[in-house]
Amino acid sequence: MEQYDLELAKAVAEIKKVKAKVVCVQLPDGLKPLANKIEEELSRKTNARILFWLGSNFGACDIPSGLNRLGVDLMICWGHAKFHKQIEGW
């Protein structure tokens, strides 16, 4: 995983920019073992509460629903680019 840039500075900047108090982090399987390090870095550099999505992260289409109920202000999805959904189907 050290071959990939985690872009943690971007994550910190975005949390500060939107003044997020609760952040949910969604990691692909390869990055899940680094969740503790990510939590440590984001917590140390922001005051946000960091939650982790336990389940899948198959793609940018795989953003979970219902996180608003937990007061999540920002979702950070690692490993994928913005997804351009076609509303008429695939």
Next chain:
Amino acid sequence: MRVLFLEAPYKHKAELGHEVLTYIISKKYKTIGLYMAVQFVESLDRIKKQLKEVGVAVVTSTPLRSQHKGQLLGCDVFSGNLQIKEEERREIDAYMYIGDGKFHPNALLYGQKDLHVDELREVICYDPISAKINVIRVEDIRGVLKRYRGALLKFLGAKRIGVISSLKPGQEFVKVSMMLEKKFPDKKFYFFVDESISFNQLENYNFIDLWVNTACPRIGFDDTEWFSKGIINLNDAFLVEEILSKNSVLNQV
């Protein structure tokens, strides 16, 4: 809720190794359809240049749902998803995928299922980190395609269809799926919603003759073992008669 995507790009310069270039040259390929995982898209121009230096032209594109040129998604499984012109597609001798695993490059195979057998192209998978090459061909998905074709045939006569939709915003196509009722007035459609699909719940709905998947299209191919009644993807349900009438890879497996 705001969503930030962090692509976790590859830190280094991705390049084609000697082995993969030798393979392409040995096959006398003149044009490669080049796609990659998002982590490697910054290396697209470098890899294109490498191929050009050995006399190989590159066709690539920004697929329908992708953010970047050359970025392949696992859902690029339908003809036309890559958004390349027909005349360009015909020039391609083989596809190349830069990244690891089989999930993404298999999409390039599934995307050719409705083409004529003579138009089928292999997919050269190259992992620039391990410098390993792996070539996948239709033989690798033959079993999946056989089951899929069987499910399409079954759909024609099925009366009670279970339509599965996901609540995930990127995979939710409930309204579109309800258009099936107009297209097939002789069938009864039952609509099911879930977050991630609960495969172990399917058997409880034992009156269903066949399932139609509207969530991730890879479920229709890669997870068929969960669907004892058979499953097809929504797009193919709408086009079932056309698909089955073609002289295609799918109909010859």
